[in-house]
Amino acid sequence: MKKPKVISRKAEWKPVTLEGGFTDLDGLIGIEELVDYSVDTGKKSENPLKRKGTVVEDEIPKTKKRKTKAKKAQKKSSNEFHVEDIDKSMTDDEKRTKKPKISPQSSSIDEKTEPFDNSALLPWTNICVPEELSRPLVEMGFESPTEIQRLCIPAAIKGRRDILGAAETGSGKTLAFGLPMIYGIMKNLEKDVPNSDGDDGSEFESDLEDNEKDIGCVKVSNLGLDRPQGDQNRLYGLVVTPTRELAIQIRDHIYAAVKYTPVKVAVIVGGMSIDKQQRLLRKRPHIVIGTPGRLWELISTGDQHLANVRQIKFLAIDETDRMIERDHYPELRSLLECINVDESLVAQRQNFVFSATLTLTHDAPKYLKKRRRKMKNLTVEQKLQNLIDLVGMKNYKIVDVTQKSGVAQKLKEAKISCTFEEKDFYLFYLLSLYRERTLVFCNSISAVRRLASLLTALGRPPLPLHANMQQRQRLKNLDKFKTSDDGILLATDVAARGLDIPAVKNVIHYQVPRTSEGYVHRSGRTARAEKDGLTILLVEPAELKFYTRICLTLKREKDLTEFPIDMQALANVKERVKLGREIDSLALRLKKQRSETGWLDKAAEEMDIIIDDELRDREMDQDQIASIRRALNTKKRQLEKLSAKSIGRPTASAAATVETKKPIVKIAKPKFFKKKNQPTKVK
Numbered sequence: 001m002k003k004p005k006v007i008s009r010k011a012e013w014k015p016v017t018l019e020g021g022f023t024d025l026d027g028l029i030g031i032e033e034l035v036d037y038s039v040d041t042g043k044k045s046e047n048p049l050k051r052k053g054t055v056v057e058d059e060i061p062k063t064k065k066r067k068t069k070a071k072k073a074q075k076k077s078s079n080e081f082h083v084e085d086i087d088k089s090m091t092d093d094e095k096r097t098k099k100p101k102i103s104p105q106s107s108s109i110d111e112k113t114e115p116f117d118n119s120a121l122l123p124w125t126n127i128c129v130p131e132e133l134s135r136p137l138v139e140m141g142f143e144s145p146t147e148i149q150r151l152c153i154p155a156a157i158k159g160r161r162d163i164l165g166a167a168e169t170g171s172g173k174t175l176a177f178g179l180p181m182i183y184g185i186m187k188n189l190e191k192d193v194p195n196s197d198g199d200d201g202s203e204f205e206s207d208l209e210d211n212e213k214d215i216g217c218v219k220v221s222n223l224g225l226d227r228p229q230g231d232q233n234r235l236y237g238l239v240v241t242p243t244r245e246l247a248i249q250i251r252d253h254i255y256a257a258v259k260y261t262p263v264k265v266a267v268i269v270g271g272m273s274i275d276k277q278q279r280l281l282r283k284r285p286h287i288v289i290g291t292p293g294r295l296w297e298l299i300s301t302g303d304q305h306l307a308n309v310r311q312i313k314f315l316a317i318d319e320t321d322r323m324i325e326r327d328h329y330p331e332l333r334s335l336l337e338c339i340n341v342d343e344s345l346v347a348q349r350q351n352f353v354f355s356a357t358l359t360l361t362h363d364a365p366k367y368l369k370k371r372r373r374k375m376k377n378l379t380v381e382q383k384l385q386n387l388i389d390l391v392g393m394k395n396y397k398i399v400d401v402t403q404k405s406g407v408a409q410k411l412k413e414a415k416i417s418c419t420f421e422e423k424d425f426y427l428f429y430l431l432s433l434y435r436e437r438t439l440v441f442c443n444s445i446s447a448v449r450r451l452a453s454l455l456t457a458l459g460r461p462p463l464p465l466h467a468n469m470q471q472r473q474r475l476k477n478l479d480k481f482k483t484s485d486d487g488i489l490l491a492t493d494v495a496a497r498g499l500d501i502p503a504v505k506n507v508i509h510y511q512v513p514r515t516s517e518g519y520v521h522r523s524g525r526t527a528r529a530e531k532d533g534l535t536i537l538l539v540e541p542a543e544l545k546f547y548t549r550i551c552l553t554l555k556r557e558k559d560l561t562e563f564p565i566d567m568q569a570l571a572n573v574k575e576r577v578k579l580g581r582e583i584d585s586l587a588l589r590l591k592k593q594r595s596e597t598g599w600l601d602k603a604a605e606e607m608d609i610i611i612d613d614e615l616r617d618r619e620m621d622q623d624q625i626a627s628i629r630r631a632l633n634t635k636k637r638q639l640e641k642l643s644a645k646s647i648g649r650p651t652a653s654a655a656a657t658v659e660t661k662k663p664i665v666k667i668a669k670p671k672f673f674k675k676k677n678q679p680t681k682v683k
């Protein structure tokens with residue numbers, strides 16, 4: 001293959017004006033841009049962004065050749081940081097999606113090897129995002145900022161405003177706070193460059209000498225060398241999120257954006273080895289993303305890196321509303337109290353508070369109302385004021401671009417009115433007829449466990465996700481779900497907020513969420529980033545009051561569309577589910593009886609011997625076991641026979657079914673918000 005060549009004879013340097021960019025960078029006299037050069041790739045009219053292996057050799061020889069020892073050492077240590085941070089604690093999916101093994105420090109734009117059409121960066125540089133941050137975004141295919149990004153980023157970068165941001169799920173809120181935070185840290189790192197006495201300083205000076213005037217296609221003149229001594233490796237930014245999976249995801253988003261900057265990122269979450277996380281913190285990341293519990297644990301036990309948490313310059317609290325609610329996340333309150341002690345430090349900190357439901361209020365939960373009789377429901381203004389006071393926000397800007405409906409614009413919503421007992425039938429119906437990536441939410445861990453067992457017996461095994469699972473297993477299941485086109489993630493609300501799983505087609509609420517926020521966040525796992533998606537509520541009579549409240553809070557004028565059901569297919573499903581239930585309960589009986597022979601296990605444990613299943617069975621009532629086994633096998637055979645037949649007309653997409661608005665059979669006609677005529681609950 002013909003090797004690409006740079007033809008740079010025509011190249012010229014031209015002064016550039018950066019809008020809101022590096023204008024107040026110490027000692028900066030001017031920035032010049034390499035213009036009018038061309039690259040010969042051997043192909044005509046190729047998109048310059050897509051070119052691979054093109055080297056701008058002629059223009060950046062010094063930068064490439066004059067790598068100092070110090071810089072190499074820095075590159076090595078920073079690689080180690082990511083090896084530790086990402087490789088060892090990584091799940092399969094993280095390994096797959098992780099970036100090439102270059103540390104952000106080793107990959108500055110000056111070292112980039114590909115030519116780049118800088119005009120592609122304009123939508124980003126126009127909102128004050130510098131080139132180092134714009135370029136990875138464009139490389140990832142993010143052509144322009146989303147609305148929330150467009151409204152928040154300039155105010156945060158140029159105006160240094162605190163931001164309270166509300167926008168629909170999947171609208172890019174992570175980068176709306178992530179980019180200003182990274183930008184701010186870059187600026188701090190530039191200011192905090194130590195003089196030549198310090199290790200970091202000497203490295204930095206060498207870099208400047210190396211680059212002298214050329215940094216890739218951008219020329220920086222006389223960057224100040226007389227800056228005050230500072231700390232290049234301190235903690236600058238903290239991002240707090242409610243769940244571990246979300247923290248890891250935010251780490252990935254931020255890590256992708258810091259590709260051409262020296263900013264280091266780490267994630268600190270519960271359920272993982274604390275020693276490993278302490279080791280991570282010893283690498284002194286600039287941004288730490290974590291869950292409140294583990295963060296507070298490490299702060300309270302005196303971790304050295306987190307010891308200057310009071311001096312952080314940037315704080316982001318993602319998916320805030322619930323985290324801030326009284327009695328939820330007491331560690332977050334402790335953390336906020338801790339960092340808000342010193343007024344002068346609080347004044348120097350920039351704060352970001354983001355959620356899709358920031359400007360949504362709901363009834364206080366019953367248990368709280370019982371405890372505090374006088375507790376009233378908050379207005380939006382009161383809710384925001386509480387947040388502002390608690391976080392210690394000062395010069396804040398509220399950006400609310402949420403829709404009237406409260407949910408993502410492209411989300412289709414439907415419901416199925418049914419009895420308590422029928423829920424299993426409808427769930428299996430949906431999962432059998434629409435073999436699409438589907439997330440099923442339950443309100444409790446016990447419901448997840450029961451359904452996981454039933455669906456497995458029925459031959460449609462889901463991937464469970466709840467708080468009582470081992471963290472490693474949680475991440476593994478999430479990984480598997482992301483790669484399975486017709487996978488089912490069966491989760492509690494631990495998966496409700498923030499998770500950005502690609503191409504989730506349907507969200508099924510097996511049980512109605514107890515708050516409107518819950519409904520918005522759960523449903524927001526689909527229809528993300530302008531994609532289509534469907535959310536279906538299974539509503540039984542006892543849940544009508546919750547359903548009603550959600551509709552009222554979200555100002556719905558009409559009842560949600562009833563999801564169309566093919567009654568013949570439903571009848572086929574019923575037969576199978578009944579058999580599945582029987583199989584499940586027989587298997588459970590067998591298991592229980594086995595555990596009643598606990599004495600045998602105890603004795604074995606004392607004697608330090610292992611007993612096998614057969615020996616255990618021999619100790620049980622043989623007749624009883626045999627009859628359970630026989631029944632179990634018979635039912636399994638019956639189910640196998642049934643499963644060989646088709647349930648009904650295979651349908652491509654559940655969302656398309658709703659779109660037709662021509663239900664095959666209407667299953668019930670509940671009057672909007674009326675309990676009358678509803679089927680009674682059958683146990």
Ligand SMILES: Nc1ncnc2c1ncn2[C@@H]1O[C@H](COP(=O)(O)OP(=O)(O)OP(=O)(O)O)[C@@H](O)[C@H]1O
Nearest residue numbers: 142144145146169170171172173174356498500529
């Ligand atoms: N400017 C952009 N252009 C295209 N895609 C983007 C852009 N910004 C973010 N994205 C992508 O959109 C998806 C949703 O972003 P993100 O997870 O930040 O949404 P969110 O608003 O925080 O959602 P939630 O409220 O559910 O937490 C991600 O896959 C992200 O990479």
